[in-house]
Amino acid sequence: ESVGMDMRLRPGEETTVLPEGQDAALHFIGRINTPWTRREECPRQGQLEGPECRIEVFAPWVAALEGIAAYKHLEILYWLDRSRRDLVRQNPKGDGTRYFGTFALRSPQRPNPIGTSQVRLIGVEGAVLIVRGLDCLDGTPLVDIKPDRCEFTPQAPAKPL
Template sequence: MSGRDVADERERAVAAPPPADAGLVFIGLARTPWKSRMDCPRMGRPDGPLCRLEIFEPWTEALRTIALYERLEVLYWLHRSRRDLVLQSPRGGGEARGTFALRSPVRPNPIGSSIVRLIAVEEGALLVRGMDCLDETPLIDIKPDRCLYKPAGPPHPGDLQMESDATGRPVF
């Protein structure tokens, strides 16, 4: 189920509820040079190896105009990760950390995210640098990097909203 198979005594697994709150459709898969978890980089780098994001039908048309953006955010499904650890220990030792304080692939919803450089657009595929996942990892989303993106369409009232009220306290 996972690259890290056994929880040690500092780690904690929970009885996770069934993952039935929403369903994902895989929109494609990532072709990368890495065939085992231990070979993968722990985080992608912008000068990393060229990888191909292959998009399945009926989604290829959703790539139209993507060349406008030189950096993209990619979400993928870490399909070999266990999902029930709330505390995890680094392999090299050290204090156990909460799963939400880690970017480990082991998490309740094992979604990885990378910021990648778009190198080329092919028919139904993208060549990118910056991935860090196993070859044939399923893709779930691609979108422009937030820093490069200006929303289209008219402004919303919330766009410039800052403090919730004069006290700075939540209003909900």
Template sequence: MSDEGGTSEDGLECRPGEETVALPVAFDAGLYFIGRISTPWTRRADCPKNGRQTDAVCTVRVDPAFVPALQNVEGATHLILLYWMDRAARNLVRQRPRHADGSRGTFSLRSPARPNPVALSVVELIRRDGGTLQVRGLDCLDGTPLVDIKPYYASTDSRPEALVDRSGRGSGSA
């Protein structure tokens, strides 16, 4: 689709400056959802833009087959959750965020609309009860599929020197 806005082949509404592509016919890999996430948000408009914008306590329910993988998870104060934004568009390669003057490449954004809608959040682990985790710091819709859980290590995961050019100018070409 051109970058003039309108409706894409799959019925997705596009803003001026957005661009879609035809997706490949087949997938390259498979994955297993290991559980589901319960949050207070059922509409995208109500969902926070990132997990630091809310104090809501959310519930992560790990499927029974994967509960043994939670052994020792309580040793971490924070976890990295990877989840599948199953209700997001997958064919946008150029997007126009509401806060931006122009379009941006999908891979320069944290938007859930992307070819593989994998999202991540660093969450605070409040408590574990069997296969259920209570966490704070999520930004996804109720019922979102869970892909993975990893401990957050401040010593290796934190990058205080990291910067993002929020102007959108960057050094690459269009």
């Protein structure tokens, strides 16, 4: 699938003008390896019983994985790098029949194309996490890893009053 195909507008879709010169300067902390190389092959949302995927954490961040094996589930944030970022109105089916505003969708096409998935942690092999539950293309940049909210909250240090 070429980038050109991805970027094509569907009937009735609307774009806006992207601002210039603002940048949150994310650091990509790793790379995600999945079985999917084309958008159509990816599941719409990851399944906890889906195929095993590998999250490769880059060397400067490997020490930040300490303690992660204690969690059964993680939240993964990633950068949907092959998305267009100027769509305000989208036609998910591509047939020109129903439209939705971008913020009423979990579409990858959004101003800041951050994807999130809850995943099951299968194993930790050094700098690599083996997980199930992702829906992104092979090579998708990794933005963050957090322990599952429900598993983490009971263990979180108390907040000083």
